[in-house]
Amino acid sequence: MAFVVATYRVEAARDSLEKIAEGIAIGLTVGSWTDLPATQQAEVASRCGSVEEIRVLEETSQGTLAEIKIGYPEENLTDSLASLLVTVFGKLSMDGNVRLQALEIPDSYRRRFPGPQFGAAGIRQLIGVERRPLIMSIFKSCNGQSLSELAHAFREQALGCVDYVKDDEIFFDESLAPSIERVRRYGEIAREVAEMTGQRTRYAVNLTGTLPELFEKAERLVEAGADALLLNVFAYGLDVLAALARNPNIKIPIFAHPAVSGAIYSSPRTGIAAPVLLGDLLRLAGADVVLYPSAYGSVTLDAETCRTLVERLRQPSDIHRSVLPGPAAGLHPGMVAQLYRDLQNECIMAAGGGIQGHPDGIAAGGRAFRQAIDAMEAGEQLEDAALRHRELARALQRWGVKA
Known part of the structure; x- marks a missing residue:
């Protein structure tokens, strides 16, 4: 038994x-x-x-x-x-x-649960990036903006050559910019920018709504060309994630956001430990990417908890693919060396203010991250790479280097 x-x-x-x-x-x-x-x-x-x-x-x-x-x-x-x-x-x-x-x-x-459809390796194959860490930019202003305003912000992020752009998890009101229209418009922009930069930026759209319309909406977003779904898993429930991952019509990655989970894992005496909640359970339910508070930024988990969580997401298995860890919350280009040292290349770095707040604008913020990652891949110090790259230099002046 x-x-x-x-x-x-x-x-x-x-x-x-x-x-x-x-x-x-x-x-x-x-x-x-x-x-x-x-x-x-x-x-x-x-x-x-x-x-x-x-x-x-x-x-x-x-x-x-x-x-x-x-x-x-x-x-x-x-x-x-x-x-x-x-x-x-x-x-x-x-x-x-x-x-x-x-x-x-x-x-x-x-075996009774779906696990990730794509996982780390599948996402790499999907977007054509073999080795380096991935970069995801986060919309930091969504509510109250028109589709044209949001489209302009998406274009700037795409010009920064990031791999993914995701909605802010608090973006629920679609009266000014319905998600279907965002998917279609951002897709057009991504293709236009790719012709200039040679890199296609993809969009993770926040999946919102009431049950059971959520599942129908997910399928419509896929049909409209969505690249990935963002889900506030602990607000909607783990079985909602599992149902999406099992759905044969939803053949795109699912990004799990940790909103609400802090109420469950943050106490040392009660609740569920973060590696179980954000690691074991999200992998079982079918998350392809798990976003979590890194040990370095504004909202943090301690370093040991992060290490154990990442181990749970990556643990070799013949049953479920490994999940791509997504450290987030307060990241900037000056942290890339530490992130790279602790996570190596198998992660997606998620940044909002660390891209949007670049002194020279959003596109420069994305390029600064790429320049920092390229430096790590080449075995170069960030400060040395900054001598050749204005965007990285300006980012390090703005935020410094976290060793």
């Missing part, structure tokens, strides 16, 4: 840990045990969770910090991520002093 094994971090009296573990194992699977007649115990025994391990980490002023591993029979679960979440953390999440730290998911259960 296959089991999903969940690791929880709890802080409690040492002599209560075994009782807590047994309570979790039973409460999240069969609900009760000692109150059941012997015949019913035999009937549900295969569905009962099991205590795999109790490991003491340290003694604290509040008691004992420990990790508890519980195994959940796969047969309790369905092909819905809701069933997984409710089983391993549903009512337990309301306890107030427990954190879901890790998930070990058997291959038999992973």
Whole structure:
């Protein structure tokens, strides 16, 4: 029998840990045990969770910090991520002093989910970039602007030779610039600019709306020529992402935005650890790119958490493709050396203000990122490359170099 094994971090009296573990194992699977007649115990025994391990980490002023591993029979679960979440953390999440730290998911259960359609390698093949890190520019002003104003901003970003431009995740009001019209207009601009620069910039459109119209809208955006979909996964739900990834009519990459996820992962004592939430679960559900707060910018995860998260996205698997990590939030060209050192070339660097805020304009901001990446690929210091490239030099003057 296959089991999903969940690791929880709890802080409690040492002599209560075994009782807590047994309570979790039973409460999240069969609900009760000692109150059941012997015949019913035999009937549900295969569905009962099991205590795999109790490991003491340290003694604290509040008691004992420990990790508890519980195994959940796969047969309790369905092909819905809701069933997984409710089983391993549903009512337990309301306890107030427990954190879901890790998930070990058997291959038999992973196969029940779509995983990324493209993943890192597929996106590279799709856009024709074999090695270097990718660059994504972010619209930092969307609401209240007309289609012509937005189209001008898209053109400037495309002139910066970025690989992707994505909507801001807060762009929901389409009264002035419907998403279908944005897709068509930006596609025209991308083709025009590509004739000048030799590089085609692609657009990740924010998928918004109510259910079930969301899925119909996604298909219409694909038909209109959308290059990628951006989804606020934790606002809409993991199973929405999985349904999009399973849809045979949606053959474009899906970029997962982490909005709302901070309410789930940010506490060290409660919630779900970021590598599980943004790593394991998003990969299972079918994200091709996962955006996350880098360890360097304005909204951050700590370096160790980022490292573990990226490992989960990239972990070799015969079942699901690896996901392209998308560090974001406060990035600028002066951070490229550090990003490159920590992530190598297999990532997409997402920048808003670090491109839009360049002293010489948006296009110069995109080119500065490209120049910084080209320097890293050539084994050159950013400061040396800046001697030959005005855009990079001006960016380093504006933001400095983060070593």
